[in-house]
Amino acid sequence: xxxxxxxxxxxxxxxxxxxxxxxxxxxxxxxxxxxxxxxxxxxxxxxxxxxxxxxxxxxxxxxxxxxxxxxxxxxxxxxxxxxxxxxxxxxxxxxxxxxxxxxxxxxxxxxxxxxx
Amino acid sequence: xxxxxxxxxxxxxxxxxxxxxxxxxxxxxxxxxxxxxxxxxxxxxxxxxxxxxxxxxxxxxxxxxxxxxxxxxxxxxxxxxxxxxxxxxxxxxxxxxxxxxxxxxxxxxxxxxxxxxx
Numbered sequence: 001x002x003x004x005x006x007x008x009x010x011x012x013x014x015x016x017x018x019x020x021x022x023x024x025x026x027x028x029x030x031x032x033x034x035x036x037x038x039x040x041x042x043x044x045x046x047x048x049x050x051x052x053x054x055x056x057x058x059x060x061x062x063x064x065x066x067x068x069x070x071x072x073x074x075x076x077x078x079x080x081x082x083x084x085x086x087x088x089x090x091x092x093x094x095x096x097x098x099x100x101x102x103x104x105x106x107x108x109x110x111x112x113x114x115x116x
Numbered sequence: 117x118x119x120x121x122x123x124x125x126x127x128x129x130x131x132x133x134x135x136x137x138x139x140x141x142x143x144x145x146x147x148x149x150x151x152x153x154x155x156x157x158x159x160x161x162x163x164x165x166x167x168x169x170x171x172x173x174x175x176x177x178x179x180x181x182x183x184x185x186x187x188x189x190x191x192x193x194x195x196x197x198x199x200x201x202x203x204x205x206x207x208x209x210x211x212x213x214x215x216x217x218x219x220x221x222x223x224x225x226x227x228x229x230x231x232x233x234x
Contacts, residue, residue, distance in 0.1 A: 004158075032221060034221065034222075034223075036223075036225075041227070042227055043120070043207055043209075043225030043226050043227045043228055044159070044207070044209075044223070044225040045225070046222045046223065046224070049221050049222065051221060090158055090159070094221070101147060101164065101166055101171050101213075102211070102221050102223075103161060103164055103171070103172055104161070104223065105161070106151075106158035106159045106160070107158050108156070108157050108158045109157075109158050
């Protein structure tokens with residue numbers, strides 16, 4: 001069975017500084033990896049995904065993530081944080097199920113707080 | 117493009133009562149997911165449908181939870197009888213599977229239905 005670990009419950013960063021939100025995973029076979037963001041009282045919104053190809057994946061709102069197979073990690077990064085980036089971030093992993101479906105398993109989430 | 121619609125947004129019931137949640141996915145999305153998100157935790161998959169067939173329901177507590185997607189479009193998740201530990205947000209999501217291909221992998225989530233069991 002697949003699993004995701006987000007080791008930090010909360011990440012604090014000053015506006016304008018780079019940010020990193022960590023994620024490690026466990027899955028049989030090739031990993032398919034995702035990041036989602038959740039604002040208060042809202043559903044999750046897709047940020048980016050790694051399916052195959054370049055290890056550095058670019059996504060929405062200036063976010064990117066780096067896939068590292070040897071470390072089984074998929075950390076989320078942004079060069080310059082904004083106060084509006086403050087939200088809950090979820091990493092997810094999936095194998096490809098029969099019929100080409102994804103069945104994402106989510107981590108417990110990391111609260112990102114960007115201070116003005 | 118309309119998003120994933122869920123109702124009701126909020127529901128308060130007493131334990132042992134029943135409750136039903138409704139989800140209408142984005143038009144054309146063949147795959148529909150129900151997730152349970154308990155406060156402080158990540159979403160946990162309850163059931164996944166591909167059209168009107170079940171792909172995975174291994175984590176659905178079948179003694180009290182049921183879900184259906186009869187016509188391959190909207191879906192209903194029912195809990196009967198509810199327990200205190202069912203208090204959570206129930207998230208519905210859908211994804212697109214282009215004709216002849218694998219899914220894009222991107223899930224579109226509704227705003228969720230928050231259940232409080234007293």
